[in-house]
Amino acid sequence: MIEAEPSSPPLGSVHWTWRASLLVAFGGGLIALAVAFRDAVPLFGGIPLLLAPLLAGSQGSRQLSGADLEWQASGLGPEVTITGALRGDLGSSAVDISIDVPRPPGATEAEPPRLERDPTAIRFTLRWRLSEPAVLTLPPPRIVWADPLGLTERLLVGARPSLSIERYPLSLHRLGSIQLARTTTLPGEIRSRVLGASGEFFGLREAATGEPPRMINWKATARDGRLLTNEYRIDRTGDLIVVLDVRPTSLGPDADDRLLAVARAAVHGIAELLLQEKTRVGFASFGEFLTTVPLSTGRGHRVRILRAIAAARREEIAGPAMRCALGLRRFYPRGVTMLVVSTWTEDPSFNLVPYIQRQGFPVVLLSPSPLPIRAGTGGLAPADEPLAERLERLERKVRLSQLWVHGPVVDWEDFWTLDPLSRILRRPTYRRVS
């Protein structure tokens, strides 16, 4: 859905498998020896071997060549259930068709795949378990007809959509109810008109102390017997810029890629949920240089921002933190809440938070912890692992605690929950620079 559609392989051609090549080689060899030695016995042994691949190929060309695939992903949290059906006039050859669904890294098989075949469709169910939150695009599966001897294969043509799997932390949906601070005007909006209520009606809420009388919905108040005020959709919108740190760290490319995949899934979920609530969201990724998507809202912006998140990859060269902060100051208005997603395991000058905060942005740091990924990879004895893990956790806590002077920090260790982040974003004091 977000990543570019993978190119589909060449379709429809019949080709021999390794088995067929072996049979042809041995059959041809036997016939050649028979002719060379004027001996009929190898000839009789070679005829079936040589003919079988050719006959299997001619059968393959007569079989069906088209079937359409429909599939979808469902499930909650780490559980992924993929159900699909391959439809077409399959007839008796349904049993000869195999569907190879590539399992992404980080997914384990929760149950063996189930297949039901009938002359018009092959229905399949796959159950996987993801180790971490992820936003994946599964390429179309390879659907192949093979003859009963396994000598020839043929790729089947037809509709082959790719499948998007989005698994966010389970508690992410609670972020939708958070009211972020509005710091800038909407395009075309005039400041003076925002003094009163405007925009689309959203709902009623209980009047707060000091609420101006014109905000009170008097009819609703009379019906309910308590003071109720109108709430407008525009009042609920806010601004948030998500900064994704894609610089290389000392953890190494594999751990970096895995943590970045988790961070991408979280950022993807946060951006999508907040955009649904009409909040304006901006996105920036910083590797060697800063790449930005401006602050905006709407469906077009959603596509743009999700594409940018999906395209964010670990970069080979790390740019200085100051460059990121100055770039953000150039592209975004001062005072917008910044959510920085960074592993940060390096020296203090590597950390983005102080530099961004000094440019006038209130910063919240969401730091995916490398500890769950690195657990058990240090080559230590099983008895020493808990102690090493405890020491690493303490060291990380000490490092992250030094950042609290610049803004709140979320040490994100359980990747399937973002409750600490939503708790922090709910506190209004963290959203503005004092």
Add this chain to the structure above:
Amino acid sequence: MNGGPPPPGRGGGLATTVLLGGTACFLGLLGGLPLLLGPAVGALGVTASALWRTYGRGRGGAVALVPALLALVVLALTAPVAASTDLFAGLTGLAFLLWVADDPGRPAGGGRRAVPTIAPAALALGLAWAITLALAGQPQEVGLAGGLLAAALVLLAVLFSGLSRHAPAPPPPAKPLRQASPRHGM
């Protein structure tokens, strides 16, 4: 992913392994190797292939055919020219194809389902053997005749597969003619 219930009439591969082993051992008995060496070569090749197929998967599964094929080559080359050895060399080849089809690792396989592929090969073999019997006594000429016959059959199979593959696709459905909309205000 190629699971699901196996097709009807599907065995576990044991029957075809026994059949292949039996024909290979008998070809070894008829062959030119010392008395017990021929059957031993046949049995060894088939056993090695069966074990390899059971415990080696993926591309290694295709290579599992090699020991049985090598045994067939050795037995066919050492066998003296006779109607019985010709017949059993061909039968061993057919049994080998049945064994290939009955791979337990391929749910879509099965000897019964492979009959449309194996039957024409068996027919060609039967024809060649019948001609050999009819022209008994001149092995060189029989060999040449058999070779020519096999070549003709191969050519036929190639032509047949090529014709089926390049069959013209049905034309796309014609688009309905668009009706001219009436114009107003001329």
